[in-house]
Amino acid sequence: xxxxxxxxxxxxxxxxxxxxxxxxxxxxxxxxxxxxxxxxxxxxxxxxxxxxxxxxxxxxxxxxxxxxxxxxxxxxxxxxxxxxxxxxxxxxxxxxxxxxxxxxxxxxxxxxxxxxxxxxxxxxxxxxxxxxxxxxxxxxxxxxxxx
Amino acid sequence: xxxxxxxxxxxxxxxxxxxxxxxxxxxxxxxxxxxxxxxxxxxxxxxxxxxxxxxxxxxxxxxxxxxxxxxxxxxxxxxxxxxxxxxxxxxxxxxxxxxxxxxxxxxxxxxxxxxxxxxxxxxxxxxxxxxxxxxxxxxxxxxxxxxxxxxxxxxxxxxxxxxxxxxxxxxxxxxxxxxxxxxxxxxxxxxxxxxxxxxxxxxxxxxxxxxxxxxxxxxxxxxxxxxxxxxxxxxxxxxxxxxxxxxxxxxxxxxxxxxxxxxxxxxxxxxxxxxxxxxxxxxxxxxxxxxxxxxxxxxxxxxxxxxxxxxxxxxxxxxxxxxxxxxxxxxxxxxxxxxxxxxxxxxxxxxxxxxxxxxxxxxxxxxxxxxxxxxxxxxxxxxxxxxxxxxxxxxxxxxxxxxxxxxxxxxxxxxxxxxxxxxxxxxxxxxxxxxxxxxxxxxxxxxx
Numbered sequence: 001x002x003x004x005x006x007x008x009x010x011x012x013x014x015x016x017x018x019x020x021x022x023x024x025x026x027x028x029x030x031x032x033x034x035x036x037x038x039x040x041x042x043x044x045x046x047x048x049x050x051x052x053x054x055x056x057x058x059x060x061x062x063x064x065x066x067x068x069x070x071x072x073x074x075x076x077x078x079x080x081x082x083x084x085x086x087x088x089x090x091x092x093x094x095x096x097x098x099x100x101x102x103x104x105x106x107x108x109x110x111x112x113x114x115x116x117x118x119x120x121x122x123x124x125x126x127x128x129x130x131x132x133x134x135x136x137x138x139x140x141x142x143x144x145x146x147x
Numbered sequence: 148x149x150x151x152x153x154x155x156x157x158x159x160x161x162x163x164x165x166x167x168x169x170x171x172x173x174x175x176x177x178x179x180x181x182x183x184x185x186x187x188x189x190x191x192x193x194x195x196x197x198x199x200x201x202x203x204x205x206x207x208x209x210x211x212x213x214x215x216x217x218x219x220x221x222x223x224x225x226x227x228x229x230x231x232x233x234x235x236x237x238x239x240x241x242x243x244x245x246x247x248x249x250x251x252x253x254x255x256x257x258x259x260x261x262x263x264x265x266x267x268x269x270x271x272x273x274x275x276x277x278x279x280x281x282x283x284x285x286x287x288x289x290x291x292x293x294x295x296x297x298x299x300x301x302x303x304x305x306x307x308x309x310x311x312x313x314x315x316x317x318x319x320x321x322x323x324x325x326x327x328x329x330x331x332x333x334x335x336x337x338x339x340x341x342x343x344x345x346x347x348x349x350x351x352x353x354x355x356x357x358x359x360x361x362x363x364x365x366x367x368x369x370x371x372x373x374x375x376x377x378x379x380x381x382x383x384x385x386x387x388x389x390x391x392x393x394x395x396x397x398x399x400x401x402x403x404x405x406x407x408x409x410x411x412x413x414x415x416x417x418x419x420x421x422x423x424x425x426x427x428x429x430x431x432x433x434x435x436x437x438x439x440x441x442x443x444x445x446x447x448x449x450x451x452x453x454x455x456x457x458x459x460x461x462x463x464x465x466x467x468x469x470x471x472x473x474x475x476x477x478x479x480x481x482x483x484x485x486x487x488x489x490x491x492x493x494x495x496x497x498x499x500x501x502x503x504x505x506x507x508x509x510x511x512x513x514x515x516x517x518x519x520x521x522x523x524x525x526x527x528x529x530x531x532x533x534x535x536x537x538x539x540x541x542x543x544x545x546x547x548x549x550x551x552x553x554x555x556x557x558x559x560x561x562x563x564x565x566x567x568x569x570x571x572x573x574x575x576x577x578x579x580x581x582x583x584x585x586x587x588x589x590x591x592x593x594x595x
Contacts, residue, residue, distance in 0.1 A: 025282075026282060026283060029165040029166075029169040030261070032169040033173070033261055033280060034258070036170060038254060040177075041249070041254060041408055044404050044408065045246075048229075049234045052230075052232060053233075066237060066239070068237065070311055070312060079309070080308070080310050080314045081306065081309065081314070084315070084318055085318075092322070092325065095326065095329065098577070099325075099328060099332065105333070106288065106336065106339070109336045109339045109343075110339070110343060110344065110345065112340040112591070113340075116592070119588065120592055127584075138574075143569075143570075143573045143574055144570075145569040
């Protein structure tokens with residue numbers, strides 16, 4: 001993260017930026033931002049608790065209110081955390097594989113302007129490898145949701 | 148005392164910007180949120196040809212006028228209602244996660260704008276003040292990393308609710324979001340490889356020197372737009388809360404401020420997505436899609452640019468006065484009761500007076516800025532500051548157009564079925580993104 005991405009000399013902005021901001025100048029705004037981002041939901045949540053419980057509201061319990069919103073069926077058809085389709089797990093595995101391959105393409109993209117036609121050749125080799133795996137998954141039916 | 152403070156600010160620009168930006172930017176985006184809710188309600192009413200939000204009002208005591216504010220008052224009543232709702236945790240939920248989960252999407256929505264460049268880098272005392280709150284080299288990668296975390300809010304919320312509808316909605320939403328994240332990451336690579344950097348400031352600067360991104364990457368832009376719709380859980384991809392199937396999806400069991408956190412996060416994500424689309428493909432803070440009108444040109448003519456923008460806003464307001472005048476005439480002819488007619492006539496009269504005054508004021512401000520804002524009168528520091536403000540407003544104006552696109556699509560296109568969504572994501576968008584990448588690489592090398 002600290003390492004400056006190599007740029008061509010014509011990009012004056014980045015060349016000048018290498019001089020200035022220290023680690024403090026990045027960490028300081030980030031700290032303020034994180035405090036704000038954590039504080040805003042917490043403040044809203046706290047405001048709700050204060051306003052509803054202590055200021056104006058009352059806590060009224062009854063059996064119907066304590067049921068889950070499931071058309072009155074409730075626990076008759078099992079609990080919610082029992083089991084669900086294995087397809088979701090498969091999608092998560094596919095996502096892991098393909099997203100890592102996307103992440104591999106980012107360093108290539110950054111060096112694309114530096115190389116010649118060899119960069120295109122690299123992409124073709126990568127895409128062939130990717131497509132072989134993709135076609136295998138396709139033929140296996142891993143990408144068909146309604147099968 | 149005052150001069151001491153000014154001297155300290157001038158001596159510590161990074162610290163001051165580092166203090167001001169992370170507070171001002173998220174809160175400014177948070178202020179657009181009610182506007183977006185209003186846009187959604189008015190847009191829905193307009194597209195479906197029905198009355199929009201127009202019942203809630205605030206009485207003004209001495210003028211004897213009811214101000215409905217075109218439905219703006221509904222935002223106020225919504226916030227008050229949700230904040231005053233009973234703080235109720237159902238007994239069947241997993242309490243810890245149930246309370247944490249609604250905050251996660253809002254936290255990511257507030258963190259992601261930190262990587263967006265809001266104005267061009269300012270050269271100051273030999274250093275450079277970046278337009279990004281966090282000027283990290285990882286740029287858009289860090290933005291994607293933080294944006295992906297919002298999936299956890301959906302998954303945790305749905306699982307912790309311990310309700311079947313919630314779980315189904317959450318599972319669908321998370322599977323869809325991670326599916327479209329692949330094509331989102333792939334589609335933006337086309338732009339990044341042309342620019343040769345992942346820093347969004349570099350992407351915008353490149354667009355200023357050449358042309359806007361959607362000209363060089365039309366397919367990538369469309370892919371990115373579709374993926375962003377899916378990431379924001381918006382129609383036609385809103386299976387997460389398919390209300391005809393799953394009650395309300397993953398936030399079925401949430402009430403009061405917890406529901407409010409989810410909803411505000413959804414709209415905040417729409418704003419951030421619009422800003423991101425505008426930044427990567429529509430030039431960010433660049434004024435025009437042709438080279439020669441970059442930040443230096445804007446800086447040299449900032450008074451004129453500001454004046455033209457203010458004249459445009461003034462004309463918009465005066466046009467709105469004309470619309471209200473027609474509305475008033477239509478309402479006067481309608482068959483509602485006389486008391487209602489009199490009230491409405493007064494209300495419309497108040498709006499017309501206020502908007503006419505505001506429009507004339509803006510015209511005056513435009514003239515003043517044309518005449519007064521120049522570098523000889525104000526000096527470099529003020530010109531830099533005004534330019535930054537103008538550029539921030541350029542980004543916001545572009546983003547609002549895409550916000551309207553989100554609303555427009557939602558009320559025009561019906562919801563997709565779930566298997567159609569997964570097929571589109573894995574079988575169409577992924578392959579189109581890969582082909583787009585290959586074509587971009589070959590064409591870029593052919594052109595040189």
